[in-house]
Amino acid sequence: MRRVAQRLAGPAGATRLVCLAAVVAAVGLLPWLSGRDPALTVLRARSAEQEPTREALDAVRRDLGLDAGPLALLGDWAGGLLRGDLGTSWVSGTEVLPAVTAGLQVSLGLMGAALAVALLLAAALTAPVLVRGRGSAGGLAAVPAALPEFLLATVALLVGGVWLGALPTSGWQGPRYMILPALALGVPAGGLLGRLVADALPAVLDERWVELWRGAGVGRARIAAAALRRVLPPLVPQFGMAAVGLTGGAVAVETVFAVPGIGRTALGAAKSQDLPLLQGAVLALLLLGLLTGALAALLRRRLPGPALRDAGLVLPPARPVRVHPAVPLALFAVLAVAIGWGLLRDPYAVHTTARLAAPSWAHPLGTDGLGRDVLARLGHGAAPTVGTAAAVGLLSLAAGLALGFLPRVAAGAADIANALPPVIVGILVAAAAGPGTGGAALAVGLISWPPLAAHAAALTQEVRASAFLTAQRAIGASPWWILTRHVLPSVAAPVSRHALLRLPGIALALASLGFLGLGAQPPAPEWGLLLDESRAYVERAPWAALAPAVALALLAALAVSGAAYARGTRIPRGKEAPAGVR
CATH class of the missing domain: 1.10.3720.10 (MetI-like)
Structure with a gap:
């Protein structure tokens, strides 16, 4: 009990409780955060033929308690939780x-x-x-x-x-x-x-x-x-x-x-x-x-x-894995050639007579269920797949650097973020704002900063304890000068390299949300969405699924080999990525 009290006391414990309460409140307020009229959803689930008149919708709102306001709704939901009651399904009407x-x-x-x-x-x-x-x-x-x-x-x-x-x-x-x-x-x-x-x-x-x-x-x-x-x-x-x-x-x-x-x-x-x-x-x-x-x-x-x-529980530095520079270069070359070739083609041209066509010279990777060229969609999907990952990576880097200077406060939020895989956050964001590329980027960004913040905090502590900063303080250097001219440059460079190594993992997380229908929406050629669209006819046209699958596998292999080759500045032990974001 004393250890629990110690964990709950202090800035980290307070932040942990605030973040947990925010997540639980967001779950409880989903009917209001969704931006859609829950009454219309329930009415259509109960009777698809009934007209959504004002009287009918008002009756549904009274039945569900939606007319009482968000705070009352949250209170009723929390009270039900304490009684072990999670409510009734709006669609099936069952518990x-x-x-x-x-x-x-x-x-x-x-x-x-x-x-x-x-x-x-x-x-x-x-x-x-x-x-x-x-x-x-x-x-x-x-x-x-x-x-x-x-x-x-x-x-x-x-x-x-x-x-x-x-x-x-x-x-x-x-x-x-x-x-x-x-x-x-x-x-x-x-x-x-x-x-x-x-x-x-x-x-x-x-x-x-x-x-x-x-x-x-x-x-x-x-x-x-x-x-x-x-x-x-x-x-x-x-x-x-x-x-x-x-x-x-x-x-x-x-x-x-x-x-x-x-x-x-x-x-x-x-x-x-x-x-x-x-x-x-x-x-x-x-x-x-x-x-x-x-x-x-x-x-x-x-x-x-x-x-x-x-x-103590500090391990000695691990030996870096030796990777020949030709390996990441070869993987990058294969991806670059495929993407460049696909960019020369039209990803949206529909040819119904060539549906599910096998690979040929006209369509090197075959066609999908609408007759669209798979190679073209693969090439044009690289920008939304990798470009969105780059934007999320930059935001995560900025958040990691900022929160790295507040380790006691950030630790509590990091515990909650690490407990939430991207898919779960993506479901919440999609329920509140609807599926889309922006929502998927927000979901991944919300949980991808903790490793960078931990890395920045470890480096900041190391730099602040160094002898040359003691000398700077002794000669009268201001805290702002020390921060901007010494601490931040020493921390930003290795953390930026750390963030760069995480870009492929972020891209894969975004692709997983697209695969589940929580990210980019049709007809966008995002790689995860391509893989999801091809599942319906994977038995008849496996090449349509294999193309984005191989591209994602090459991206993952490029991340592994590139990270191993660039491991000159190693990430401190224990600051590696969580499993849901690789």
Whole structure:
């Protein structure tokens, strides 16, 4: 209890409570924030043939309590929460709580299976380092870590379900239906966990105590177990973020495989404007993310023994992964050629006689369901996909630099932001402002600043403690001069490089929202939207889905190889990206 009180006291605790209250209030006020008339939605759900007259709409408002105003509505909703009542669905007229409970049970089962896949993959990637006692699997592990769940889900459905026909591709009727969704959801998380552990282990195995243990005849298995215990506690927050990423990734995976989980329930409620069901589903996802973060924090305190707690939980610097400069250059060249070739073509020209045409010289990547050239849409979609990511990256950089000078205040907001995957924020923004590129950019921007702020705060503390700043104060330099001429330039350069490395991950997050229908809207050629549009005919024309999938995979590989090559200024341990934004 004393630790809880300490966490709630101070600026960070106050900010954490304010941000949490703001999110909960936003969920409770969705009927007013949506900008649409909820009464019209309910009337059409109850009777599509009834005319929306003023009298009919007023009757619906009185029935729902919408005529009492937003504060009364929020109070009624909060009171229902305290009684365990989430209200009644506007569309089906059934109680929301049973639907949320059923969806949550399915999602927890899927997330448990995905977590098992992630741990098995992480163990497989880490085992060679423990066996050899040197080397790193980080470069190999970074590849699956950079692939978004919705992309792996589409590829798994296409290969395992359509081409091979080995596993079911939709529904939730037994263990076999869990395999493909669990793989799609667990492989990126396993790659992330494996990369973190494999990158940190070699430096730990070079520490003095390992040499002493080996000289004393301690067995390899015991040294490996001790090394893991030394490595894991500082990485537990990243493990918690990976688990939160499972929450967000489950929305896309459940959508692809038609799994009746809480994520698909929330997405369907957002699209149908069933706000009570959306409120319950989003609240369940939010609580799941916060609970995951709290369990990770508890595990981080309990995992190390007294000796490690006394010595601190700082790991030695990890060895950088060596990447030949030709690798990112080759990936960039392939993407640049495809995009440049596509820019020479018309992305909106419709040819109904050439619908779903196979790749040919006239259409190198085939055509989509309307006969539009896939290569043209791929090329013209690069600007909205990567350009929007650049704008979000700049805003995140500005927020990270500003909040980096207020670490105690920013820490509380960062905890809430890290507990919210982009998909969940995108659902809230889409429910309030409608789906679109601006809403998707806002959703990703709201949660992409914490790693940059943490990096800036660590650098600021280091610079302020340096000897040359003490000398500047001694000769009478003003605080403004020290800030603008010394502290800010020293912090801005490495944080800017950090932000640049995050651009592909932001682009993938935006693409995932477009894939779910929460971002760019048709006929925009945004890559995530292209992948979503091609799902309807993936069996007949797989090339229409493979083109944006390969482009996104190349972008992810470019991010991995480019980040590894440019790792000269390393991001401080523990300041890496959360799993939902890669």
